[in-house]
Amino acid sequence: MQRLIALALLAVVLAVPAVADAQKKGGVVKIGNLGEPPTLDAHWTTATITEVLTNHIYEQLYSLDAKSQPIPMLAESMPTISKDGLTYTFKLRQGIKFHNGKEMTSADVVASLNRWGAQSTYGKGLYARVAEVRALDKYTVEMKLKEKTATVLISLAIPNNSAAIYPKEVVDKFKPAEKATEWIGTGPFKVVEWKPDRHIKMARFDDYKPRSEPASGYGGKKVVYVDELLWIPVPDAATRVAQIETGELDFADDLDLNAYDRLKKTAGVQALVAKPYYWLVAVFNKKEGLMTNPKLRQAWQAALDMEPIMKTVAGGHGELYRLDSSLAFAENAPWHTKIKGLPWNERNRDKAKRLLREAGYKGEPIRFVTTQEYKWMYDFALLSKQQLEDAGFTIDLQVVDWATLVKRRNNPKEYDAFTTGMGNFYDPTHHIYLTPNWPGWTDDPDLNRVLAELQGESDYKKRFALWEQATRIFYDKVPVARYGDLFGLRAMRKHVKGFDTTLMRPRFHNVWLEK
Amino acid sequence: MTTYLLRRLLALIPVMFVVVTIVFLLIHLIPGDPVAVILGPEANAQQIEDARRELGLDRPLPEQLLSFYARLLRGDLGRSYFLDRPVTQALLERAEPTLVLMTCALLVAVLIGVPSGIVAGAYHGSWWDRILMSAALLGVCIPGFWLSLNFIYLFSVRLGWLPVAGYASVFQDPVLAARYMVLPAISLGFNQSALIARIARSCMLEILRQDYIRTARAKGLAERSVVYLHAFRNALVPVVTVIGITMAILIGGAVVTEIVFNIPGLGRLIISAILRRDYPVVQGVVLVTAAAYLLINLIVDMVYAFIDPRIRYA
16 A cells, blocks of 8 residues: 555656646647557557557546556546446446537447447457446446456456447447448547558547546546647658657657667657566467476476576666566556565576476477567577577477467467567456467466456455465466566657656657647 | 550460469468457457458458459459558559659669769770779669668768658658658669669670771761760660669569658558558559569560660561
């Protein structure tokens, strides 16, 4: 609790200078990002770039505050929950307009939630337990559950693959499996034009009604000072860096970590460390092949020495990585665990060798699939190979492109381990690598039992204890090998003011230009 | 001439047929899944299966190939999985930047390449020859992306004369368009100018050794008219061939330049399409590029007849 208070105080202190400056209206923020989004339909994909863009266009019933806790956004207040925990009643804010001028009502919310429940990863997860969502009156929506779950609010609030509220007409026009190509929301920015490979232009939505609570995390009061956001895809990382140096861009995301020193020295530029970003992970195939043997997975975990791996991946910068065994990031305060003595970062070659012997491993090559498309994946795979081979493994490192990797990882015959990164999961039940449906197929009876209990339990303290239990099981069964936390690098011109640097994903409400 | 042209145009059809078939097979045979890329890293197997069915990717390959042919005959290149629009529209949107870049780079290549080749050839063995040919050697050796990045660092970051990257349409803002185009056109054109210069020089050398040149000199013609009137025109035929090849290279080879300078053209389109396995787009771009190659070849053959009256097509 003390920690939470401290964090809250810190957030207030950080927010003060932003309030002290005089905000100016007008201007265009030019933002360089690494490519084209697959869609601007938030229900459709978990892709990060879609998450960043769509959160400026749409809003959800709930949002997340600076402590990753759900707070009301389009809902007027927190819901009323029936005694049996099966009925949630949401009161909507009144007079909220969509970009097309129409008022948002319960009909839009019901239609949108049902579409999200049929298409989104998190929506499908929640809707497995939803019996019905219906409108009680123009501004009231009721959700009835088949069984109790603690994940209703967090699922509605998470910004990724989000439960964005669209006008009912858009929902009627685009069935869930079809990407919506009309992007109308209630958010502070509206889409003006999307010219693929050139830009996505968003303009301030003048009918936007901010909430009265102060800004916190992704929620609270959102005021738009700038006229436009211009999202420019710049696929080459070196070009993005050069453009922020010359001022052609005001903000650049996903920069090469090696540019950190250069950016820090550039006048007029502020280098920003984006936390959290990913924890690096080798996901094991537990359906077929060598890694179905838990002893081999434990040996992998025991052999790793995280410090040199992470340091190299982060380009030698201590500020750009962190060693942590918690499955939830430190920034995700409610679920961050601090368990001592877990078999993580053991650097124990003898233990690894003993486990390999016990597993009856005879040097059969282990197919470890990675890609150079994300340099950090290739880097940590290469360094792992060396450390693992020192402990007696034979690693067959297979370097393919990302599209091949994401295809192969769905076929149990084609790999033993693959690299990826784990982003921020806001609820313990959302950690995909602990579930049977995601590549790698973790189908552990103990984990399944604890996750099922987490799903049904609503008391935070009990849930946290269960989450700690899940973490211990994780380090015993090793469904995936967790490496360290890697941070991202972004940069901003110093005339961009009011930007909340503590956010994991950038948001441009409450931002103004001092030129 | 007309029948020849018609015959050549008809001959394009089977070639294009072979090209589209090979492209279709190649892109479908390399592993990778467009759906897994579009849905994002957290998507599970069921979602991926559903989306594959939606796009018709679950059907057997021969069946997909047949429906691809059927659509093609109707002039329909299909719909991009990723961009939510017909491939034809995606191609048209990106044709202008690539054509502008190609034209500018070609101008740079020809304006540097042809004169330096002619001068080097005419004054064979002189200092001019040595300097120009050393420069040409350098031009062939320096990779385009390295030149691009150094140009950006020098002219944009250090000196601040030109923007780093971007594109503006010449039809909307010609000045801005020109500022954006200078560096990419030079870094792309410089490489090609070296090739043109070397070919032009060797052609000049060969022509200058011919009997009729000796005759011309023996007549007492000024060296200037020997070189420019008698030698140059005859040296042009191979040079035109190289320029044709250069054009073709520039259409397909502008990929790196387009990425570094962030020009929203066909090169960037095909790279991102390949990375995302956006099959219809890859097929569309290759089809258009192949057609352009073939047409350029045809045009080059036609131009021969104008330069050299001895060449006749029947």
